[in-house]
Amino acid sequence: MIVATLVLLALTAVAATVPAGTGIRRWLPTVAVSSLLAAAAILATVAGPAYGLGHAIGVVLSVVAAALGGTAMVPTVFRVARRQSDSTGDDPVEPLRGGLTIGILERVAVAVSILAGWPEGIAIVLAVKGLARYPELRESHASEQFIIGTFASVLWALAAAGVGTALFN
DSSP, X not given: OHHHHHHHHHHHHHHHTSOOOSGGGGSHHHHHHHHHHHHHHHHHHHXXXXXXXXXXXXXXXXXXXXXXXXXXXXXXXXXXXXXXXXXXXXXXXXXXXXXXXXXXXXXXXXXXXXXXXXXXXXXXXXXXXXXXXXXXXXXXXXHHHHHHHHHXXXXXXXXXXXXXXXXXX
């Protein structure tokens, strides 16, 4: 069961790298990544604790799944939010500069904080991100993008780190 959980975590990371298509295929990476992580979570709770190499691989794969999985999840959340705002006639907005890189680093830091048993690290990550983005947040669309992107990113990282934590308890 532990090996199956590790395989599902690895597949979660790989599925996140599949480029989104158009139309219904645009949702495929998000559905695949979410389904694989959910299956890994179920198996992790049933499998029992991992020791030794399984433990180390579980930590690494949880962090990689957190980092890469968000690259499929966060844009989907933005599409949903944009679809809701399109009904008001708002123009689509450009993403915040460096958002992809910042998001990956944010998810890695959040996942590592959780797996290390130091959830206070999340507050530090979010404070640093907020201070760094503060000048950009004065634009009308930027604050909404910041909040939506941060919540989606952190929630995904918590879910992936939760699977890793389930493997160790």
